[in-house]
Each structure stands twice: as structure tokens, then as C-alpha cells.
Amino acid sequence: MDVEGVAEGAEGAEDAGNKRKREETADENNKDKGEFKKLTLRARHQQKHRPNKEDRLCPATLRNEKCPFDDGCYYNHDVADYLSRKPADVGPRCYLYDTYGMCPQGMMCRFGDCHIDRVTLMSKTRPEADGGVLPRPPELNPLKKETQVLLRKKNAYFDYWKKQMKKAAASATDAQQPATAATEETSAAPAADESAVAATEASGEAKEPAVSPSEEPKDSAAPVVESSIVSNLRAAVPTAFTATYAADATSDVNDPVQRILHHNPYYNLTPYADKPVKLVDFTNKVYIAPLTTVGNLPFRRIMKDYGADITCGEMSMAFNLQCGQPSEWALLRRHVQEDVFGIQVAGNASDMMTRCAQLLERETVSEFVDLNCGCPIDVVCNRGAGSSLMNKPQKLIDILQSMAVNLPSRSLTVKVRTGWDEKTPTTHKLIPQLQQAQLRRGDDSTLLSSRLACVFIHGRSRLQRYSKLANWDYVAQCARSQDPNAGRLLPIIGNGDLFSYHDWVSHRNQMAQSLDNLGALANVGLPPSSSLGPDGTTVADAVGDYAAEWAGESNNSTLMGLTSCAMLGRGALIKPWLPKEIKELRDYDISASERMDMLQRFCNYGLDHWGSDAQGVQTTRRFLLEWLSFLHRYVPQGITERPQRMNQRPPPYVGRGEIETLLASPAAEDWMKISEYFLGPVPDDYQFQPKHKSNAYASETNVDTSTLLSGAKDLEMSNG
Numbered sequence: 212m213d214v215e216g217v218a219e220g221a222e223g224a225e226d227a228g229n230k231r232k233r234e235e236t237a238d239e240n241n242k243d244k245g246e247f248k249k250l251t252l253r254a255r256h257q258q259k260h261r262p263n264k265e266d267r268l269c270p271a272t273l274r275n276e277k278c279p280f281d282d283g284c285y286y287n288h289d290v291a292d293y294l295s296r297k298p299a300d301v302g303p304r305c306y307l308y309d310t311y312g313m314c315p316q317g318m319m320c321r322f323g324d325c326h327i328d329r330v331t332l333m334s335k336t337r338p339e340a341d342g343g344v345l346p347r348p349p350e351l352n353p354l355k356k357e358t359q360v361l362l363r364k365k366n367a368y369f370d371y372w373k374k375q376m377k378k379a380a381a382s383a384t385d386a387q388q389p390a391t392a393a394t395e396e397t398s399a400a401p402a403a404d405e406s407a408v409a410a411t412e413a414s415g416e417a418k419e420p421a422v423s424p425s426e427e428p429k430d431s432a433a434p435v436v437e438s439s440i441v442s443n444l445r446a447a448v449p450t451a452f453t454a455t456y457a458a459d460a461t462s463d464v465n466d467p468v469q470r471i472l473h474h475n476p477y478y479n480l481t482p483y484a485d486k487p488v489k490l491v492d493f494t495n496k497v498y499i500a501p502l503t504t505v506g507n508l509p510f511r512r513i514m515k516d517y518g519a520d521i522t523c524g525e526m527s528m529a530f531n532l533q534c535g536q537p538s539e540w541a542l543l544r545r546h547v548q549e550d551v552f553g554i555q556v557a558g559n560a561s562d563m564m565t566r567c568a569q570l571l572e573r574e575t576v577s578e579f580v581d582l583n584c585g586c587p588i589d590v591v592c593n594r595g596a597g598s599s600l601m602n603k604p605q606k607l608i609d610i611l612q613s614m615a616v617n618l619p620s621r622s623l624t625v626k627v628r629t630g631w632d633e634k635t636p637t638t639h640k641l642i643p644q645l646q647q648a649q650l651r652r653g654d655d656s657t658l659l660s661s662r663l664a665c666v667f668i669h670g671r672s673r674l675q676r677y678s679k680l681a682n683w684d685y686v687a688q689c690a691r692s693q694d695p696n697a698g699r700l701l702p703i704i705g706n707g708d709l710f711s712y713h714d715w716v717s718h719r720n721q722m723a724q725s726l727d728n729l730g731a732l733a734n735v736g737l738p739p740s741s742s743l744g745p746d747g748t749t750v751a752d753a754v755g756d757y758a759a760e761w762a763g764e765s766n767n768s769t770l771m772g773l774t775s776c777a778m779l780g781r782g783a784l785i786k787p788w789l790p791k792e793i794k795e796l797r798d799y800d801i802s803a804s805e806r807m808d809m810l811q812r813f814c815n816y817g818l819d820h821w822g823s824d825a826q827g828v829q830t831t832r833r834f835l836l837e838w839l840s841f842l843h844r845y846v847p848q849g850i851t852e853r854p855q856r857m858n859q860r861p862p863p864y865v866g867r868g869e870i871e872t873l874l875a876s877p878a879a880e881d882w883m884k885i886s887e888y889f890l891g892p893v894p895d896d897y898q899f900q901p902k903h904k905s906n907a908y909a910s911e912t913n914v915d916t917s918t919l920l921s922g923a924k925d926l927e928m929s930n931g
Contacts, residue, residue: 267824268293273317273334290318290332300324301891306815307823312337312344319824321891348547350508350820352554352575354540362535362570369566372573490664491551491579491622493704493776496520497790500626500667500706500780501555501581504902505837508544509816513809514783518790521551526583528596529558529567543575544820553624555581559595561609568617579622579664582611587628587673598628598673604641608648608659615650615662622664629685633672636685639692642666647697658698665702667778677781680858681707683718687725690771700772710782710857712793722773782857784841800848803871807888810835814889832890833899839882840901843875 269286271278278284287293305322307314314320317334318327326335336344361368498521499506499514511522524542531539545552554577558564564582571580584607586597593599600607607625615623625645630636645666648659668689670681686705693700705722709715777793786792787809792799817831844861848854855861866872873881879901883893 266293266296268317268319273319293318294327294329294332301828302889305823306818308337310345310819311347312342314823315347316822316824316827321825321828322818322823351545351547352540352543352577354535354537355574358574359535359537362533369569372569488619488622488662490662491521491553491624493521493665493702493774496776497793498704498776498778499523499783500778501526501583502780502784505784505834505841507834508546508820509813509831509834510787510838512546512548512816513787513813514790515548516812517788518794519779519783520790521553522549523553523555523581526555526557526586528591529556529563532556532570533563533566545576551578553577553579553581555583555626557583557586557591557596558610559600561606561613564610565613565617568614572618572620577621579624580614580618581624581626581667582614583626585626585628585667585669585673587676592673598631601627601637601641601673602631604637604644607641608644611645611659611663612648612650615659618662623662624664624667626667626669628669629672629682631672632674633679636672638668639685639689642689642692642701642703643694643697646693646699646701660699660701663701665704665774665776667704667706670705670707681705683707683721684725687722687771687773690722690773691726693771695771702774703772704774704776704778706778706780708782708857709777709779709789710786711789711798711854712796713854714857715777715793716796719775723770726771726773781841784838785844787842798848798854803866803868803874806842806874807870810885811889813838828890832886832893835886835890836879836882836899837902839885840879840903843877843882846875847871 267286268290269278269284269288272286272288272290278286278288300321300323302322304325305314305320307316307320308322308326313336314323314326314334316323318332320326320334323334327333328335358368361371497519499511499519501523502510503525506523506525511519514522524545527539527542532543543554554571554575556564556567556571558567568580571577583597584600586592588597591597591599600610611623611625627638627641629638645663646658646660650657650659650662668686670683670686671677671679683705686703690703705718709718777790779789782789788799788801813835814831817834818827821827821830846855846861846864847866849867850864861875864872864875866875873885876882879899883897883899887893
């Protein structure tokens with residue numbers, strides 16, 4: 212018997228068995244990791260504690276109407292049962308009721324004790340003696356239901372508009388024909404017509420006269436013509452306008468899509484005329500850059516309160532807009548307080564962006580549309596959008612050309628970075644191409660630069676993301692790369708590390724000196740770097756010459772298109788009062804009570820935007836916590852010895868009061884405590900994880916703030 216062979220066979224079988232076990236264990240681990248990842252993503256991006264449909268009143272019941280679904284409705288119709296199970300209110304007064312005299316949420320308002328009558332089971336309105344009911348300002352750029360229905364039917368929306376534009380063009384051509392042609396035709400054979408009429412009358416037969424195209428009745432299928440501005444405003448405030456479009460007699464009224472299209476009075480079929488577009492002037496303005504997640508509508512209203520001139524919505528994906536996703540269209544919402552507003556979109560193909568431009572032109576109201584070519588997120592760049600477009604300059608130019616042609620009523624801007632990586636910047640090569648590109652291929656008379664309001668340059672590369680300092684010298688180099696004799700100079704606006712008015716003035720001075728070193732600056736008259744002290748006294752003396760030189764037009768060949776616009780990003784999240792500092796050229800030592808009042812206004816704006824019911828309160832709380840993940844990094848001016856910088860990690864400190872110390876806490880538990888001041892108690896199992904974890908300094912969240920708070924109390928007692 213071969214003992215060695217048996218032993219080798221046993222060892223081989225054992226190795227095979229161990230290998231099989233290792234493979235099964237690895238498969239189970241991978242499966243567990245995948246399931247854990249899915250659960251983590253769901254927990255991060257989906258709202259917990261969303262109220263059940265049974266715990267919400269039917270919208271028809273709120274309007275005192277009969278529900279069309281009857282027993283098939285998922286929502287509750289018993290108001291008394293709902294009020295008996297409704298949790299206690301989170302606040303004594305309703306902001307919407309106190310402001311407008313009525314609350315749209317009615318019985319579901321979590322601040323409803325001031326306007327809910329539990330005897331009559333009705334939501335009260337404010338009496339006329341106390342001010343009555345005031346009109347609520349509408350939010351522009353809503354997603355209309357008929358538009359969403361068409362967008363979800365693949366090409367139904369764009370196919371319909373192609374047909375309608377052809378009909379409108381044909382009807383316009385017919386209307387321009389001279390009336391003399393019809394006169395000549397009727398005078399050609401007068402004798403024959405008279406004899407025919409006489410013979411007809413003699414036979415006793417009456418014939419109806421023919422109706423010429425110019426004599427058609429007014430209730431024909433021809434659409435009413437109105438301006439594009441009125442048409443866009445009709446979508447936002449439909450009750451302010453009245454018009455009627457008759458249904459097309461040849462259409463199938465049984466088709467719900469056709470019925471929606473032909474009976475909807477909010478479409479404008481007038482072709483746009485070729486006329487020059489007034490570009491948005493960013494000179495001497497404070498512009499709030501698009502800020503993902505945190506740059507929502509309530510936050511932008513806060514920025515307008517502090518003096519921001521121009522605002523822009525969050526970045527939206529062109530593909531999602533064309534699919535009619537409500538969450539993506541919510542990023543386009545605009546408040547009437549935003550007088551100059553922009554929409555930022557991202558895409559990877561010219562045909563997609565052409566349709567997106569057509570969609571925005573018909574369905575939204577804005578002063579400019581910004582093409583995002585600077586987003587560094589992997590999900591966006593891997594699809595060929597964002598910063599990856601900078602690696603394909605011709606594709607980027609094609610997208611801008613298609614968008615400019617299909618956006619005839621508003622300006623166009625583009626946001627870029629220095630390049631893909633720090634070692635090989637490419638924007639200085641892209642700027643001359645944008646300056647000399649044609650608006651339409653084969654048309655040498657019109658350049659693309661005539662439609663570009665400006666080019667935003669973030670002074671970091673894609674791989675840098677938000678690390679290291681922004682390279683403002685390279686921004687000046689990009690401006691210097693333009694040819695003053697090649698046409699209009701593109702306005703160049705730099706971005707990055709603006710955290711105080713000292714930074715704003717010093718960056719302007721730095722770019723001017725860079726142009727001087729490049730031989731492009733003769734005599735600008737900016738204050739030297741030595742005069743930019745922390746106290747700002749010498750800067751205020753020189754601000755007259757500074758503003759006079761930079762307040763000129765962007766076509767100034769001396770400055771090569773550099774524009775005196777303060778573009779704020781993360782600095783506005785940490786210091787929302789930064790526009791006030793820049794305009795007044797001073798450091799603003801804001802107190803803790805003023806910051807709490809600012810947070811109260813944000814919550815009020817959030818309840819106005821998202822609603823004051825349970826779901827609206829939770830949504831407002833979530834975005835408040837997202838903002839606090841940046842806001843806590845501010846160090847009060849009265850505590851620090853020198854001006855705070857963007858790239859400096861704030862040290863732990865004891866504030867001048869308990870509230871100021873609490874506002875400086877990097878722990879999410881303390882942020883939730885702050886939210887309870889405005890939105891009531893947080894649910895017991897509520898958890899929050901910042902979406903922008905890297906920017907919230909998550910590694911520092913283990914700091915014990917109890918010691919800091921106790922130190923703040925001791926400081927208050929010592930100060931009497």
C-alpha cells in the first residue's frame with residue numbers, strides 16, 4: 212500500500228476543501244459589504260422619520276373638497292381622528308400665519324395651535340381688523356404637471372414643440388403675404404362672376420360666400436401670440452393672466468396628452484426673433500456661486516438679506532431635467548427676492564445640452580445659464596461632464612455653441628478650473644479658443660464671445676478639489692492669454708479662498724501685479740500689498756482709486772477682461788454676512804444672538820419653502836444641520852488675534868457666552884441641540900451625517916464640548 216500517495220491525496224483534498232471554504236467566506240463577506248453599502252447609502256440619502264400617508268390628511272380634505280379617489284385614497288380623511296393622533300406642536304406661533312394671514316398646511320401645521328379651531332375642525336384665517344390675508348409671493352420655475360407628463364414620454368415634449376414651431380412659422384408666413392394678391396385675383400374675371408351670381412339667384416339656390424384666410428373667425432386654432440417674458444411668468448403666476456387657446460379640431464381629444472397640450476393656456480408658440488441679448492454685468496457685484504446641497508433657496512434668501520447682488524441655483528444634471536425628475540427641477544426654484552438669478556446645468560453631449568437649453572428657455576425664468584465645467588465629483592466626471600469637459604475643448608465649445616443658439620433670451624456663462632491636475636494647467640489655452648470661436652459654424656460675423664457674459668475660473672485643478680490655496684496668479688495669466696485685437700475680451704472672474712474683504716482686495720492687487728509682471732499693465736493704481744493690513748485703515752484710504760480703476764467695462768485692454776466681482780463659495784457658508792463686509796470694507800464682529808436670529812430666519816424661510824407640516828419641518832432641520840456643518844468653523848472676530856483664513860482649521864475655543872461656544876462645536880449632537888431652539892425636539896433615534904464630510908472636519912467631532920460649555924459658564928460668572 213502506497214502510504215505516501217494516500218497522504219498526498221488527503222492533503223490535496225484538504226487543500227481543496229480549505230480553498231472552497233475560503234471562497235465561500237469571501238463571497239459572504241463581499242455580499243455583506245455590498246448590502247452594508249446599500250444600507251449606508253439609503254440611510255445617508257433618504258429621509259428617515261418621513262410621516263406615513265395614513266398620518267397625513269388628504270389634500271382634498273385640506274381644501275374642504277371631496278376626494279376623487281374615495282376609499283382608494285391612501286391619506287386620512289377623518290380630521291377629528293387626525294387631530295387626536297397628531298403630536299404636540301413644536302412651536303407656539305406659525306410663521307406663515309403671522310406673515311400672510313393663513314397657513315397653506317392648514318390642519319397639518321406643526322405650529323398650528325394659533326390658527327387651528329378644534330371645535331369647528333377648520334384652519335382659521337387672520338381677521339381683516341388684524342391685517343387680513345396677504346398674497347403669498349410665488350416661487351418661479353415650477354415643474355408643471357403637463358410638462359412632467361410629456362418629459363416622461365421620451366421625445367413627446369420635443370416632438371410636439373417641433374410640430375408647433377413649424378405651424379407657427381407657416382402661419383406667420385401666410386400672414387405676411389400682401390393683401391394686394393387677393394385683390395388682383397378677384398378683379399381678374401368680374402364679368403364671369405357677376406353672370407354666375409345672377410344665374411344662381413335666378414335658379415333660387417343660395418351659395419355661401421367663401422371666406423378668405425384673412426377673414427377667419429377669431430376662435431380658430433391659431434394660438435394667441437404673447438411675449439416670452441409674459442409666457443414664462445404665466446407658468447409661475449397663472450392666476451394673474453387670462454387667455455384661452457381653442458383645441459385643434461384635427462386632434463384626438465380622447466388622447467390625454469393631446470388634451471393637455473391643446474387646452475393648456477400657458478404655452479408660448481411665438482418663434483424668438485434674432486436680437487441682441489443684454490449680457491449680465493458682474494462688475495462690482497457680489498455673486499454667490501452654486502453650492503451643492505447647502506445653496507438652497509432659503510440660504511440664498513439669507514444671502515440676499517446680507518447684500519448679495521447675484522445668486523445662482525444648485526447644479527442640476529441636464530439628463531435628469533429632461534426626464535422630468537421633481538427632485539432635480541426643485542433645484543431650479545427661484546424666489547422673487549432674487550432679482551438677478553442664474554441656473555447651472557451640467558452635461559456631456561451637445562445634443563443633450565441643446566434640448567436642455569430649449570427646455571430651460573420655455574419653462575424657466577432666469578437672467579443667465581451657467582455651464583458647469585468645474586465639478587470634481589467622480590460620479591459627474593466619469594460620465595464625461597463637469598471637469599472632464601476641460602480635457603475636450605472642442606466638445607466644450609460645441610456645447611456652448613448649441614446652448615447659445617437655443618437660449619436667445621438670456622446670457623450664457625461657463626465655470627471652469629485651472630485644469631485636470633496642478634502640473635499641467637490648460638485653461639490659458641481654452642480662453643483664447645472661447646474668445647475666437649464662432650457662434651454658428653460657418654458664420655464669421657458673430658462670435659461666441661458675444662453671448663458669453665463671463666468665464667468663472669476656480670483657481671484649483673480637478674485633482675486638487677478644495678485642498679491647497681487657489682492660484683490667483685494663474686487666473687491673471689488666463690486673462691492675459693486673450694487677444695485684444697481678436698474681438699470682445701471675455702470677462703474673467705476668479706474664485707477661491709475669499710473669506711474676508713482683505714482677501715478680496717489682496718486678490719485684486721495680486722492679479723494686477725501679475726499682469727504687470729507679464730507686461731500687460733501700465734498704471735493701475737491699486738494699493739500695494741504692504742498697505743493691506745489687518746486693521747484695514749490704509750485699504751480704506753486707497754479704495755477710491757481702486758474702485759475707480761476696476762469699475763470700468765470688462766473690455767478694458769489694460770485689465771485684459773479681469774472683472775471686479777467678488778465670487779463667494781465656501782466663505783459664504785461659513786460667514787453669510789461676507790457680502791456686507793466686502794461692500795462696507797470692514798470686519799463684522801457678529802454676536803451670537805445675531806447668528807441665532809439668522810438661523811431663525813433660515814428656518815422661517817425653510818418652512819415657507821418646504822412647508823410647516825411634519826415632512827417640511829424634518830426637511831428644514833436636515834438642511835439646517837448641513838449648513839451648521841460649515842457655520843461652526845467661524846471664529847468670532849473679537850476672539851481671534853488675526854483674521855481667520857479659509858485654509859486654517861479653527862482651534863477649539865471658549866466663546867464669550869454659552870450660545871457662542873455651542874455654535875462653535877464640531878459635534879453633530881450639538882448641531883441638533885441648536886435645531887431644537889427653532890424646530891422643536893429631535894426624535895429619539897434621529898441621526899445626522901453631513902453630506903460634505905470632508906468639509907465638516909469630521910475627524911474633530913470627538914471633541915468634548917461639555918468642558919468648553921462649563922468654561923463658558925465660568926467666564927460669564929467671572930464677567931458678572
